[in-house]
Amino acid sequence: MKKILPKETLADQAFKSIKDSIIAGKLEQNEELPEEKLAMDLGISRTPIREALKRLAAEGLIQLNKAKPATVATFSIVDGLHYMEIRRLLEIYNIDKNTDKVSEKILYDLQNNLEEQLESINRNDFHSFIDLDREFHLILASIGDNKKLVELIHDSNAGVNRAFLILSNTLQVSAEEAYNEHTKILKALQNHQKDLAKQLMTSHLDNVEKRFLSYCTQGEMK
Structure with missing residues (x-):
């Protein structure tokens, strides 16, 4: 049974519109994102724009700057690999240290997340899958009581998320593989x-x- 979702707010709609433009390459790396122009283009006030920009920054898609407009984040293969190295260190340590603290609620949330991952794959909605993939890892990050560790895992996932969003049109096979790998991790927990x-x-x-590198063919990312 599908969840009943509330009507999207203006901030939600602005977030999706700007995000889609970044992923599609309509907004280029380092391009400025003045709040006033975005508000005019989208036909809404600056308040929901500010909220949308904060969410985009949390996903690693834009860079918030002091005293000047936000800019579209830059990204490279090397950036992606560096974030993945950090993820490996943090997430494996987190499981080693905190597996005994996994609650029934965490297991329930992970199971629900996996069900939504499978639904997104069946819909060929790989943008949603990437978000759910990230959420799966962030749920796992919350099993311990070290808030700084959670924040670091969140930040490293945001960096990796950017790469896979850009490559999302090529993700059908890897999404299925990742879903199966997530399922095995949950079963072990x-x-x-x-x-x-x-x-x-x-x-x-x-x-x-390996999947990241296989999709980084010449011309897709630099």
Whole structure:
């Protein structure tokens, strides 16, 4: 049964519109995003624009700047690999340290997330899949009580998220692979198999890097 979602706010709509323009390349790297111009283009006030820009910054898609307009974030293959290295260190450590603290609610949330991942794959909606993929890892990040660790995992996922959003039109096979890998990780957590969960997360993140590199053909990313 699908969840009943509230009507989208103006900030939600602005967020999606700007995000789609960045992913499609209509807004180029380092391009300025003046609030006044965005508000005029979208026909709304600056308040929802500010909220949308904060969300885009949290996803690594734009850079917020003091005393001047936000800009579209730059990105390269090297950036992606650096973020993936950080993710590997943080997320495997998180499972090793905090697997014993996984609550029933966390397991329930992960299961719901996986169901939504599968729905997005069946709809060929890979933008949504990427968001759900990121959410899966952020739910896992919340199992411990170290808020700084959670923030670091959030930031590293935001950087990786940018790369896969740009490449989302090529993601059908890798989305299915990632979903299957996530499912195995959840099963290990449900069975309290910490060593297996660590092994599966290590394998998953190695595969994420391999998939990333396989899509970074010449001309797609620099």
